[in-house]
Amino acid sequence: MRVEIVAIGTELLLGLLVDTNSGYIAQQLADNGIDCHFQTRVGDNISRIKEALATALDRSDAVICCGGLGPTSDDVTREAIANLMGAELVFQQDIWESIEARLSVAGRSIASINKSQAMVPKGAVPILQLTGTAPGLICRVGEKAIYATPGVPAEMKEMMESTIMADLRRRREGDYVIISRTLRTWGLPESRIAELISGRIDTLDKLALGDDLQIASGQAEAMEPGNTLPGERERAAKSGSARLDVPTIAFLASSTEGVKIRIGIKSNDRGKALAAIEREEKAIREILGESIFSSDDETMEEVVAKELVKHNLTLSVVESLTGGLVAARIVSIPGASQFFKGGLVAYATEIKKKFLGLEGPVVSEEAAVKMAEGARREFKSDIAISTTGVAGPDKQEDIEPGTVYVGIATAQKSVGYKLSLRGNRDRIRQSATMAALDILRKHVMSL
């Protein structure tokens, strides 16, 4: 099954608004094994919207479009679809009443301008929503369908989850599931990870290629059996065209948050698929060990928080080059007060001396350890972690930017780590933050 995405809005064309909707919808389609070959962005203009929708519908089984369903005169998606369907727009009293009810509950004035939102192309089915006022639309065009949602991300997501994906799954041929799991790693570059698990990928590739691999027509063109990173087979798999029951592995480097490894599978049997994913995850975890810090959407700070609570430990932080970034990520966790005592941003050398008793060079392993010990003492926490280093752009005490030390102090011991990080000032500070949290995670887990 093929679905295209059309994002509507002049702001998108002007680069004034980043189109995050298309990426979200694309991911939903991929996760459900639905191919998406083209995505288009078009402005708030009836004839051009119609042209974009017609072209997309011509090439695909369905189109999901988002944007242009609001009440103002530049919201013309409804007209464009009606036009394409050759249907007239009909005022639907029941929709109008539900919009009126919602607006009056919200204490907002009901302008007659909102009436346009109760207009529906004849033959289309409205998708009512909980959050906003503009209903979405399901429009049958022959054997095909156009789904229209508002451009507001929360409203679009609500409709995708409540209605559109279910409708698409129903329309999709075959009765298979697509399941995926993402393993998140820190500390190894993508090339090293690829090297370490190339054996697994080769095994899976042989399994998949040994049979009549159902790759999507076009995907085959650029295909080459040995080319597995980020080879066509993973892509084919993610777009739902891979061989049933053989997991696929793909990488995604996300700069300062580490490398993600995605295991995906398509199967007729949910139990079988889950078991295969578990098996593959286990194999990769055996190879990469504690470099994997979480799976799916769990962040580094969430893992750290969970481990601290589990071990019933309190934390304090002292930061130089990261300047509050480590503390800010800890505080982003609701309920951080359970384990987080506080932090010190010891930026000026005199502050390091006054609060932590630090003498001598401030960018060294020894300094990092002393800072952590000082914080542990001053904040009376079980564990303290410290960062010091040179973020750049200039050298400091003749030390190269990217040279970073992390210290950790517990009741049992104090340890310092030296890191060599790359990138500009911002990237070095972000990477130092992740590295410090990762060191903390490993320490707590080893207790």
Added chain:
Amino acid sequence: MRVEIVAIGTELLLGLLVDTNSGYIAQQLADNGIDCHFQTRVGDNISRIKEALATALDRSDAVICCGGLGPTSDDVTREAIANLMGAELVFQQDIWESIEARLSVAGRSIASINKSQAMVPKGAVPILQLTGTAPGLICRVGEKAIYATPGVPAEMKEMMESTIMADLRRRREGDYVIISRTLRTWGLPESRIAELISGRIDTLDKLALGDDLQIASGQAEAMEPGNTLPGERERAAKSGSARLDVPTIAFLASSTEGVKIRIGIKSNDRGKALAAIEREEKAIREILGESIFSSDDETMEEVVAKELVKHNLTLSVVESLTGGLVAARIVSIPGASQFFKGGLVAYATEIKKKFLGLEGPVVSEEAAVKMAEGARREFKSDIAISTTGVAGPDKQEDIEPGTVYVGIATAQKSVGYKLSLRGNRDRIRQSATMAALDILRKHVMSL
């Protein structure tokens, strides 16, 4: 002149990679008064790339495509373009030599796979680059042109700046300039700003509409004279179709960074255009006063840093709900050590007491003031700023999430401010951070 954008890469279609390139290119086009009516994303597939390029070229004067110029077998943009031009790919020895030279300087091994990057469609002009290896391409197709750049944002930007925009400006009819200035505000909602400067907008609209407004054909369909926010005229203007010499005003709300106001103008005369922009900026500044904290790309923390250095003042920070975010933004400024002493993340109540001598409720105006005074004393800084409040999701001491206090202490006085912020935990913390920096900015500027 019309230009379309085609972003190439299967990762984009799968939602694994966010397409930031199209937004950047779109902004460049808009800033140069070039219309962009459609943007397309397509995967690494020769026939579909060819189809997308052909469709785009058919509707426009030129196409900028990015992605798929790398050395691996799934990079097929070159082939697709050659195919579309009806030209063969020719190996260019001089390009190969420059790629070899670059790779050997970087100490990277030269794989024969890189040779594909020296292939150029016959008749196309390569755009050599400084950063990476893949050259871009300028391909004439009849009277029209396809520009191809790599998908790596830094490499794409380099080519846009060095070559493509200059070539487009040369091809563009007429010899006008587009100049814009963005004013950044904090503290007023978009609706209030719109209300305050609606008079200016009306005046400009009358000036523009009184004459033969050269709006782009399609833009006119949805146009309505009174509809000026974010009316069609601003859009027409940004896409280069507005009346010469009449400035336009547009708004852009960017959630936790405040509302931006963009003044744009198109003119035959750079001096005249600059003068008109200055005049408009002055008028808006008179209306909005100190709500405008900077212009163009200058961030709030950059303004704060500049003001502190100018007044030769040192700063310290004490944070509860923002948990290091204020300090982290200050430390993001290179040279922050010149004025920044340090910060305390006083998250646990006992820490507020121990370091700052704070007794009683910790979420109050009085607490915020005492925290700032304590920080000023402990860090021996000229100014200290504090944040305390409830980030949510739960109430604290029976206080609603979003209730935030900011305190500021200087040698002359201490003041507290109460804020009511909306949103989730993250948004409340981000807004509190901006608000604290803004209060600091206004205090320093008033000294």
